Amino acid sequence: MTRAQQTISFALLVSSLYLCLFLELIPLPEVVQRDIIPVLPFWSLVTLGAWLLFRLGWGLLTFRDTPDAYAELMEEIKMAKADLRSKGVDVD
Secondary structure (H helix, E strand, C coil), X not given: CCHHHHHHXXXXXXXXXXXXXXXXXXXXCHHHHHHHHHHHHHHHHHHXXXXXXXXXXXXXXXXXXXXXXXHHHHHHHHHHHHHHHHCCCCCC
16 A cells, blocks of 8 residues: 555544544444534644644754755855956955
């Protein structure tokens, strides 16, 4: 089973379960049925957004520069300066 098939299967399972709860096919207490079930999609959307923002922030926090990339960038800057100087541009 591919990842797409697993994702679609999971989404269908969750949406079917929510539909059963929303249409009151599965009996629940009145307070849960009236106050919680209707807002579950919005709650899940907000939770997903918060989780994605956390992952993005964590990725930025733990971002690592490599010394090789720094050396390569400095070499490219030197080459660009030399090229501009050969064309008569003052770069300092």
